[in-house]
Amino acid sequence: MAHKNPLRKDKTCLNCNYVVEQRFCPNCGQENTDTRKTFYHLFVHFFEDLTHYENAFWKTIRNLILKPAALTKEYLSGKRLSYLAPVRLYIFISFVTFFMFNILANEEEQLIKNEAKAGILKDTVKLPEEVWLEEIAKDKRAPKAVVDSLKHYIRQKKEGEIMEQDFMNFGYHSQAEMDSIRQKDPDAINDLEYWINKKSFEVKKRYPASMLPEKFKQSVIQNIPKALFLYMPIFALVLWLFHNKKRWYYFDHGIFTLHYFSFLLLINLIVLLVDSLLSSISSHFLVDAVSGIFALIAYLWMFYYFFPAHHRFFGESRLISFLKSMALLFINMILISFLLVFLFVYSFVNIH
Template structure:
């Protein structure tokens, strides 16, 4: 190699660092040496990108589960408090961050909850009142034209009562129950084999429902006055009137939903739970802060405990759902495997409260006695909060149907 070429190469290497140093941060103007500014921390890459690229980066930030997932999920389910302690110690790179972990597991959990929950409205579908009236009338005429006997006379009497209940009752809950009962009655008369065991059970249940509804003006009563209204002294007359109207509307929606097809209400209520649970997380962290006021831990540390404990609860319930579905699927092909799944479900269900107790003791470093007392108090208060959250989800679901 010639001296001239060596000289050119050396000049090239001397100029290369100078090119890097010429680059400056668009935010503060400091020289750059790498992908981030050493002075203000801004990334070199521009945030002005194609919309699709932004969405992909956002999804990657939330759901990116690389090799850290395998190091995170097993301790989450088997080592109480391990992830939280590592996070407090500053060892965070090897594990999925608490918030990302919670978001990922909670989204999968609530999606599976909608999938695994049985939204069926029952074995008897509801048809229109007009169609049922016509079907009942036709069946009565058919029975009258056939050879008379005691059983047929009794059937005609039952059909006439049902026809009256369907046609004259304008209360939707009672009408729906009467329509369902009439469907089973017609099926019983038309089928030579009669009703199945489940259908007979449903038939008796519908009869009881109809009799109960006939004696009550409403299944749901929400009032504090003798006239059935809801009034409070600290509200104005106009506000009390609006409150009564809103409560009456929600009550009617609830009666119709429960008596016809509760699946829509259940779907709507479950759909509201993720938002409500996300609001409940900081409340749970505040509860931990109060119960461990002298633990010298910051609120964000208690929030980390809340994120990890809820992630475990959702993951455990998700596994229980999968075991239950798997057991139902293979029970006919392999009884042994189904029994093993049942035992695993029992173990996991027992492990759930034990895990939370061990986690609480390891994180806050208190003895068994005080940990037990605080665990019971926290569980009791949080259970009431959960019931209140479920009630809010129910009311919110009613407003959406």
């Protein structure tokens, strides 16, 4: 039973100066209790809040993962105190998920820096063919044609590998080269292509080639929360267009969307934590296999989840619900493709 603090003798609310006849102010809702409390009162209050939050938190997480749409139906039916609010739930899961992604991304960046310092990056190690060429060159009896052919092969392979490593190479070697081409033919390079390549050269000046992929990855991770925040209203709008406007308000679709996106982020967080935990235990192939199987099951559940969630929430027949779910997934895949293109471009030009 909750421990109630003693009421103040003064009936004037400390917050709004309204006359309080009962325990709570009818004007602002503040409890009219003594503000000076003993350590015992503080401890009991803290324990009650912690217990309530913990019970609500785990109940919310359990229903979110194992009972598609149950959380949304409970919330819209008015049962709200037993669960975390949808917005608070999404913000909490989003924060923890991307916080962990950033931590692991920083660890990978540090690993790359350490490898670069140790001189064991791929472009600093001799190819097996180079070692073979040195051995052949020592033998004066080796035909010149064979040596020249091997040299040509090594040169081509190195150039190919350099092009593969430089994922920001768009066919130009410098801004001066582009300026020269545009002077001869102004239409040879359009403004968008020129701008992207110019940004690429600016980024390459700040970071070595070996660091660019990791920097790009970090930039993408940092911008995913913004992209999801912008996309959720669009996802809810598509849902609204597919269902009865009189029965379902846009608000209802918004709550469904918040819970669904919270579920998607939570599954990715769980997979990330399990993979990190198993990787820290051992690098044995059996451990990697277990991690891979767990991730596969989690992602299959993540894909399938939308179908029962849609069917249970909107209450349509299984066939109609399945057809609508497929159409919704197809439309959102197209929209997400455009979002990803925008995300990659935005992340690319904002590498810090």
